[in-house]
Amino acid sequence: MGWGAADINECMNNPCIPYGTCTNTPGSYRCSCPSGYRGDGKRNGSGCIPISVPHGKLAIGVGLSAGMGLLVLLSTCFWLYKFQKKRRSKNRKEKFYKRNGGLLLQQISTDEGILQKTRLFSVKELEKATDHFSESRILGEGGQGMVYKGMLSDGKIVAIKKSKVVDENQVEQFINEIAMLSQVIHRNVVKLLGCCLETEVPLLVYEFICNGTLYDHIRDNNDEFPLSWNMRLKIGVEVSEALAYLHSATSIPIYHRDIKSTNILLDEKYVARVSDFGTSRSIAVDHTHLTTLVKGTFGYLDPEYFQLSQFTEKSDVYSFGVVLVELLTGQRPISLAKMEEERSLATRFLLCMEAHNLKTILDSQVLEQGKREELIAVAKLAQRCLNLNGMKMPLMKEVAMELEIIKISQTHSTTSDTKYQELLLPKSKAILVSDDDYTWTSTSGNIIPSSEVQPLMIHTA
Known part of the structure; x- marks a missing residue:
């Protein structure tokens, strides 16, 4: 035939088994089995025989597939849960924020x-x-x-x-x-x-505020850093100035409503800081008082407020008076160990003042360190703060000014008693302290009962 014989497509005769694949080659053909089978794939040969998978390997394969599926499912559920939780948390926050x-x-x-x-x-x-x-x-x-x-x-x-x-x-x-x-x-x-x-x-x-409460320092007065009389007087001045500011210097008067030694903190320099305004109330200019449920702490409550639930700035004045007495005496505002009529520190203090027997209730350290004139002046001021008639109580700014004057007098330790008294009162009203029963002697020499001594009032032009 000239140049040679032509190649014939052997696959046309279907030499492979039905599910085998035939591939024509020059002068011949090749059969192949599908995946999962072995053999030559030829009709007249070994054909295609299924490859048997060991039972263990099959189980591992199935397990891995199921595990991967479960992992994907759990991951999806976890992220859905996180998303829903975050969404619920956000909704709760928004709800609380608005409420x-x-x-x-x-x-x-x-x-x-x-x-x-x-x-x-x-x-x-x-x-x-x-x-x-x-x-x-x-x-x-x-x-x-x-x-x-x-x-x-x-x-x-x-x-x-x-x-x-x-x-x-x-x-x-x-x-x-x-x-x-x-x-x-x-x-x-x-x-x-x-x-x-x-x-x-x-x-x-x-x-x-790092140094704890005034209450703790009064009760646990230690030798390392004792709460001296000078420090007590300074603290009294600082607290009174804070309350005077809240009552008088803010755009709207603020009444604390729970002044007590546990709500007075001391910083690293032992400067007093008034805290805990959880029960405080601002008073609009057109309101003279606010009627609410009785709030505050027993031992510090103004009896007038306790009876009438009528709160005024004088209620803070009364509570501050109790704090002053704590500073003077070092005693708790309420003592359950005493008889019922003597449990209140304010009551015991007022009885001592009426009996001209102040010495018996003062703290021993205060008695030792404080000047007689200072102690009596502070005690008389505390007595006025504890007046059961709010109309007769001083204003907080008056209390602050009087305490400041008493404190200033400490820097004039060489000043005579007369000059000290002239600093406190106009000359016509100057007073001198006489003997231990606290009767009072005027500059004219007349004896005046302590109950008739005028309160320390500061007048400015």
């Missing part, structure tokens, strides 16, 4: 231009600051809630107050207080740094 007056606070802050002064903390920030409110971070616990020590991300140490309950009917009043107290800047008032409204009960964040 706790967050939108109102934003509006007030914007309207009054105090947005920078009322810081809103996230619950995540405060949980991190307190190790999720760990018990090891608890500073104290009161009837209204817990106080935790925390450290913010910038390293600042703070005190975080977590209340137990919230009155939804007073949210607006609470928010107004937050906005107002955030603006209070006084060296003797613990600064409110901000709040968190994303929790069921709002959290309040205050600056941290």
Whole structure:
């Protein structure tokens, strides 16, 4: 045939088994088996025989496949759960934020231009600051809630107050207080740094004061750093100045409503700082008093307020009077060990004053260190603060001025008694202390009963 024979496609004759694959080659052909089979795939050959898989390997394969499927399913469920949890948490935070007056606070802050002064903390920030409110971070616990020590991300140490309950009917009043107290800047008032409204009960964040409460220092007066009379008088001046500021110098008068030695903190320099405004109330200009449920602490409560539930600035004056007596005597405001009629420190103090027997109730350290004139002047001022008739009590700013004058007199230790008395009162009213039963002698030489001595009043032009 000239150049040679032509190649024939051998696959046309179907030499392979039905499910085999035929591939034509020059002068021949090749059969191949599908996956999972072995053999030459030819009809006249070994054909294609299924490859048998060992039972163990098959089980492993099935198990791995099922495991991978289950892992994918669990991962999907986990991320769906996380997403739903995050979404629910966000919704809860938004719900609490609105319920706790967050939108109102934003509006007030914007309207009054105090947005920078009322810081809103996230619950995540405060949980991190307190190790999720760990018990090891608890500073104290009161009837209204817990106080935790925390450290913010910038390293600042703070005190975080977590209340137990919230009155939804007073949210607006609470928010107004937050906005107002955030603006209070006084060296003797613990600064409110901000709040968190994303929790069921709002959290309040205050600056941290490191040296504990006045109550602790009075009760545990140690030899290493005793609370001297000079320090006690200084603390009395500082607390009175803070209350006078809140009553008179703020745009709206603020009444604390729970002044007591446990709410007076001492910083690293033993400067007094008034704290815990959990029961404080601001008083609008057109209101003379606020009628509420009786709040405060027994032993410090103004009897007039306790009976009438009518709170005025004089109620704070009464409570401060009890603190003054604590500073003078070193005793607890309530003593359960005594008979019922003598349990109140204020009552025992007033009885001693009426009997001209002040020495018997004063702290021994105060008696040793304090000048007679100073002690009597402070005691008489405390007596006026504890007057059962609010109309006869001094104003807080008057109390602060009188204590400041008594303190100033300490810097004039060489000044004669007469000059000291002239500093306290006009010359016509100057008084001199005579013997131990606390009768009083005027500069004219006439004897005046102590009950007739005029209160120390400071008049300015």
